[in-house]
Amino acid sequence: MRHVRPRRRSAARLVGHAAAWGVIVAVTAAIVVAVAVPRLAGATPYAVLSGSMTPTYGVGALVVARDVDPATLGVGDVVTYQLRSGEPQTATHRVVAVHQQLDGEREFITQGDANPAADPLPVRPVQIRGEVWYSVPYLGYVHTWLEPAQRGLAVAGVASALFGYAAVMLAGAARDRLRGRKLAT
Structure with missing residues (x-):
């Protein structure tokens, strides 16, 4: 052998x-x-395209937002919302104030963590796409490259x-x- x-x-x-x-x-x-x-x-991924939420979410991060009842949102929550109701362009910012309108509808004042001032227009509940659930750095670049x-x-x-x-x-x-x-x- x-x-x-x-x-x-x-x-x-x-x-x-x-x-x-x-x-x-x-x-x-x-x-x-x-x-x-x-x-x-049932959540939706979004790519972070600007530095307005730095250092929390850097440019190129992928944030995943899941549906949320706007009545449960409060100061400190990070939401993804339509810039104009019914249009596809979105932003992801932190809620810095919640106001009650005379008709009872809530509106949210948002601000990017890196921005010196709040966003100029309040966000209505119908514009909210979801609350940020989690994020992954740099994976948003791939998300934006591919249709x-x-x-x-x-x-x-x-x-x-x-x-x-x-x-x-x-x-x-x-x-x-x-x-x-x-x-x-």
Whole structure:
């Protein structure tokens, strides 16, 4: 019977595997926090495009806002709201005051953490898109680079690439096991 020495893995190969798994974990985590969790929770991701909320949320952060009853909002809450009712442009600022109008409707005075003064126009409850639930630094850049249709394609592409990589790794491990069994006999 022939003695077979176990194969040594080179340091470069080990570093390559560690780097590949690091990328897989990072991409998977990004997909989970930017796509899966908001979708499952009925929340909406928004990209931070200005420095008005620095240092709380820096430019390029992804904030995820979930639906909230405006009656529960108070001073200190951070909300994402439409700049003009019915229009898509939004801002994410902190509520610094709550006023009651004569007709009973509440209105919110908001201000960015980095801004020296409150926003010029009050925010009506109908404009509130949600309260910030969580944020992820820098992930908003990816959110702004991709159009909504492209985001779906990107997620599908990344998922396919991850499954493909996993299949290659499993096939390689199976091949190595078969080689080991053949050499042992």
